Amino acid sequence: MRFASVAAAVLVWHLLSANDVTFWLRFNRLPGPVEVFEAFRTQLATPRYYQDVTQSLVRILSGFALASVLGIGLGVVLARSHWASDVLKPLLEIARPIPAIALVPVAILLFPTNEQGIVFITATAAFFPILVSTRHAVRALPTVWEDALLTMGASRLRVMRSVVLPGIVPGVFGGLSVGMGVAWICVISAEMISGDFGLGYRTWQAYTIVDYPNVLVGMLSIGAIGWLTSGCVELVGRRLTGWLSSEQRSAS
Template identity: 35%
Template sequence: MSDTALPGLTAAPSLTDAPKALPPSGLWGRLGGGFSRWLKSSSPWLNLLGLVGFLLLWQLLSRVLKVPLFVKLPGPWETVVEWFSPRPVYGISVFTIEYYQHIGLSSLRVFLAFLLATGLGVPLGLLMGWKKTFSDYAFPILELLRPIPMLAWVPLAILMWPGRESSIVFLTFLGSFFATLLNSWLGVKSIDPAYFRAAASLGASESLIFKKIVWPGAMPFVFTGLQISVGYAWFSLVAGEMLAGEFGLGYLIWDSYILVQYPVIIIAMITLGLVGSLSSFIIRAIGNALIRWKVKENG
């Protein structure tokens, strides 16, 4: 709620039968409006202050005070210097091709696994939510498999799949599949039964009900699920790459640990954070563009 709104006024019933405030339509309209407001507020300065404070504390603990717990941690300054150095000591910086090979391969694995998890999880979840018979079949199996931690799958994944590449993608897929499935299922469950009744009254066939009610109605939950699932995908990917990889950011972290190239660990970790945020931002943006009807009341 904005600072200028009077609480008493916003809570009053609409005596005038007037429409609610109409927010700017379209993804860029809303993003743009939000961004310029954000720039004018105190938020960016506080964000910056927090970040600088965090880096100073890190430098202080690891390099100035040399606190035992932090003494092996590379300081932020040497990490940044290494990260942006044209001639990096340990061979990884924004100027080396290897850096982008690791990012590219990890992203490709996540993309493939995420695509598979979405392609299987969304239809399966929607069907389970829509048709009780279907969920009766599938529910026990899923409830048995879902709680198994992804790491418990590692030996099987290596045994079952030919080559490391497919086992890593499989592990990544597993991480993201269940989140997608469950949220798609919940999405259908969240649809008001009145919509199904209304559609049936108006003469909609089963396939039309799926296309026009189940699919759009579950969409908000599906996209929430996809954002969660892409996070799980990155999580599982790193575990998979540490155990079985020859390339990729997870492998790079583990390899740098073994080779005592500590600044590279930090570089790879920050990079993971950045690509992870970017992937969930992309999904959110696609979701917002598709779910234009879900308008926030205060714009």
């Protein structure tokens, strides 16, 4: 069924573009799947395509790793410490509504290279979904779990290791999945603005020279690789939460 849905979408796209349908949307100007496939086959024969894919993946994974460490760590601290929440939460809440892509001028001023600035923007984009989901996951833990260990004489460190960290895994991976998707949106936008390599830069370059088949090649490549990376995050999450029932896993 999944393959059939994709095949049906490609068939509709082919019929609309091949027949130059112009009802509201102008499919007569959109390259068809055959043109895009030929452009994609040409791209696969060039080393530049693989360089762009590798560059975008390095930026995504670097930024996502930074966001994961900082987001999970700060999320736990903010949920467990009233003092840290009072000091840091106002600053974070002011920064959270600012779109990460709006930080491009700041990144250009702060960082000596475009590469560091793009990783910064990517990390910032993924950081807040991970932070918020982690904070909510810690606060949602049943207090009876912690109270039971404290009653038996467990230390705060033991509570953190045996109750808090295992208990927040489902909620954390929900934030990680969202963070990965947002990170892809922002890394592509940053590459279009200030990148030298990467799928976003190459897609924008194709647009500037009116090479529309390669614009769609870039878009479809971004979608496919983004889906694979998000799928990897969800797969790891399912492996680490095998103790949950299927209903609990879908709810988290």
